[in-house]
Amino acid sequence: MFAVFCLVLTAHLLLVSCFIFKVPLPLFDRVPALQYYKSYAALGPFFTEKSVSWTYLMEVSHKTGQWSPWYSPQLDSHQKYLNRMDYQQLKRAEFEKLLAWYALAADEDPEIREYLLDYLKVNLPQDHKTDSVRITITRRMGNYPVVRIDSLGMYQYALQ
């Protein structure tokens, strides 16, 4: 019995090492029970850049009177929420900040980024809307991430 427990512990530590060093283990991304195991075995990391950006989104949308399930990284919740959100209520600066932080979060999730860009093509607030818009997101030290929206022919997403 002792040997079995030792084996279980060793296997667990080996798996956690694989998760930490991002060794591809597709089964753990596909089977729901194993997904849970993966997320709780390598619990944390906390205070990642992504989690900070989620929090900022929650904060901005909460301040504007709209609760944001963006805090949870689930795309279906994002879509439902995006469809309901009235960007007209946001001041331009707030909108730009929101976009910048959202882009930081989306940077790690291509699915969210794609959805966001498609969404913006049709739902940009009136004062930002032109026939063609370019969005450039610049991340820099000493300031908030800055988003620039220009009329330059196409949507372009870039993190510099």
Next chain:
Amino acid sequence: MIWWDKKSIEKYRDAFFRSTYDNRIEIFFKGWYAFVLVKLALLGPLFNDLMQFHQLIGGSSIAGARMLIIFVMLLGIMLKRNYFLSILMFVVTLWAHRIIHPVVNGGDLVVLFFMFLGIFCNTRPEFSEGSSLGLFQTALSNFSILMGKVQVTLIYLVSGWDKLTSQSWRDGSSLFNLLRVDYYPANWVGYLTQDISLNALVVISWLVILFELWFPLMLWFPKWRYSVLATGVIFHLLIGIGLSLPDFALVMIWCYLLFLDARH
């Protein structure tokens, strides 16, 4: 001395089957029940927002569920733990997580993890202690406690490693962003850090990274354990007060109970 020689392995094995039922474990898990209870009770001001969120994703009313969960947690605190109660508490905590999902933080995930571990961790023998089942129960319970300790150390190690491999943590910009999100820093921290230099941010970021990598390793040396735990308490109090995350701080500090000697 080599820790994996025959004598040492026998020592570990004997310890593994030695009965360690004591009040410390009972208090440890009841602490989690109390935490869930207090958190749900204190979420009152946010509840309208949470209900709005649930309506948005097609959920039903959650006010009744909240009261029920608070009641069950109260019951858990008052009754003596056994397998049935531990499973019930885990399921109910899972339910609570679904309700507070939009405001769940890392601390809540740790609580859920320990609620699961609690299913296998007994505070009194359910079977005759000399029997095979009794022996298995003791071993499983001891193993769960060991897993709890391993996971606590892994939390730091995984966080430290993630920060070490993140460019924005190494150059201080993550910390900069963290301090600029109104949601996190307390007013006085925001005031103190509004003109903080980049160099200071880099130093603080590296101190955090080094702490998160150093702490889980030193925790396993009995000689250093108490001073390391004291450093951990200070670290979490600073996060708890400075970043307005008292619940996360409480959860992590409560986890340290696992590392205390029963005599203390």
